Amino acid sequence: MSRLGESWDNDDVRVRPSRSTRPRTKNRPRHSDALSGFVVTVDRGRYTCLVEDGTRRERLVTAMRARELGRRAVAVGDTVELVGETDGSIDSLARIVRIGDRRSVLRRSQDDSAEAGAGPGGEKILVANADQLVVVAAVTDPEPRPGFVDRCLVAAYTGDLDPVLVMTKTDLADPAPFADAYAALDLPVLTIGRATGRALGPDDLAAVRDLVTDRVSVLVGHSGVGKSTLVNALVPDADRATGGVSGVGKGRHTSTSAIALRLPGGGWIIDTPGVRSFGLAHVTPDDLLETFDDLLPGTVGCPPGCDHSGPDGGEGSTGAACALDAWVAAGHATPERLASFRRLLASRGTTDY
Ligand SMILES: Nc1nc2c(ncn2[C@@H]2O[C@H](COP(=O)(O)OP(=O)(O)OP(=O)(O)O)[C@@H](O)[C@H]2O)c(=O)[nH]1
Numbered sequence: 001m002s003r004l005g006e007s008w009d010n011d012d013v014r015v016r017p018s019r020s021t022r023p024r025t026k027n028r029p030r031h032s033d034a035l036s037g038f039v040v041t042v043d044r045g046r047y048t049c050l051v052e053d054g055t056r057r058e059r060l061v062t063a064m065r066a067r068e069l070g071r072r073a074v075a076v077g078d079t080v081e082l083v084g085e086t087d088g089s090i091d092s093l094a095r096i097v098r099i100g101d102r103r104s105v106l107r108r109s110q111d112d113s114a115e116a117g118a119g120p121g122g123e124k125i126l127v128a129n130a131d132q133l134v135v136v137a138a139v140t141d142p143e144p145r146p147g148f149v150d151r152c153l154v155a156a157y158t159g160d161l162d163p164v165l166v167m168t169k170t171d172l173a174d175p176a177p178f179a180d181a182y183a184a185l186d187l188p189v190l191t192i193g194r195a196t197g198r199a200l201g202p203d204d205l206a207a208v209r210d211l212v213t214d215r216v217s218v219l220v221g222h223s224g225v226g227k228s229t230l231v232n233a234l235v236p237d238a239d240r241a242t243g244g245v246s247g248v249g250k251g252r253h254t255s256t257s258a259i260a261l262r263l264p265g266g267g268w269i270i271d272t273p274g275v276r277s278f279g280l281a282h283v284t285p286d287d288l289l290e291t292f293d294d295l296l297p298g299t300v301g302c303p304p305g306c307d308h309s310g311p312d313g314g315e316g317s318t319g320a321a322c323a324l325d326a327w328v329a330a331g332h333a334t335p336e337r338l339a340s341f342r343r344l345l346a347s348r349g350t351t352d353y
Pocket residue numbers: 168169170171172192193194200221222223224225226227228229230
């Protein structure tokens with residue numbers, strides 16, 4: 001499993017203040033017997049981790065957070081170190097003592113910031129280490145919602161995931177009118193529809209399979225867009241792909257928000273059955289701007305407090321103009337890029353779920 005054995009962040013484990021003069025590392029729990037695991041799903045404080053230790057077949061181990069993790073969140077997709085009861089037998093419970101460095105984080109804000117692992121703004125890490133966010137939207141039935149797609153893009157860009165749009169049900173309508181709005185974002189758009197009365201088109205499916213093979217992909221989309229149809233086509237035995245735990249995510253325990261399913265050709269699909277929206281209260285205009293490399297230099301002349309939302313400089317400003325308008329008018333970047341940036345920026349505050 002390629003995700004295991006990555007480097008570990010030495011700051012992951014909070015070390016209690018020491019009164020002695022010994023080096024701090026001596027006080028850190030050593031856990032030389034720890035095993036590496038990959039968090040497949042999370043349900044009410046219990047983490048299902050895929051573990052392989054070289055001598056035995058890989059297995060699923062149920063674990064809880066060790067006290068020494070403090071308030072640090074553990075998310076699906078995290079690489080972790082486990083100690084304790086790691087044999088994976090029924091009723092055994094291991095402890096997660098370390099969390100590996102993260103390549104990406106898919107966050108969402110939520111009201112209940114008291115929940116374990118919620119950050120200062122109440123944001124929660126939904127998935128760690130994913131390569132891409134696959135936003136699934138239907139051409140029709142249900143109608144695609146631009147605000148929802150835009151919010152997904154903001155979450156992807158600011159969390160270091162590559163966004164992809166997959167438009168389903170292309171047998172029912174033309175995807176172009178909706179997809180055209182994303183042209184300036186260079187967003188890969190794949191289409192998928194039924195070739196026959198029942199089956200998804202094999203060419204469409206092959207393109208999606210290509211996209212997800214050997215990568216970690218998070219799938220999000222509204223109910224009814226065809227996400228399950230797609231997941232079942234990509235992971236034929238989805239119910240068994242995680243040793244049966246996917247049943248946990250889909251059914252009884254509705255609090256489960258994400259589950260990793262192994263792709264037969266390599267890579268992982270992380271399905272998010274309970275996720276219909278992304279709260280983006282934690283994303284600032286500058287967070288988003290940093291993901292628009294071509295626009296970034298144009299803000300040097302912005303007034304203090306400019307939120308770049310329009311030519312008037314935004315609410316918190318002194319009334320001076322946002323420098324981006326003049327800069328783009330002078331031939332930098334493109335008006336379409338600026339318009340796309342501002343549309344995504346505005347989507348943070350909408351509730352178009
Ligand atoms: N015409 C057409 N129908 C499709 C396509 N993909 C899925 N459907 C149908 O759309 C309906 C919803 O599909 P699902 O896969 O259950 O949608 P979902 O997004 O998983 O929805 P939830 O299970 O509610 O989260 C089903 O009746 C599917 O058969 C497609 O490409 N074309």
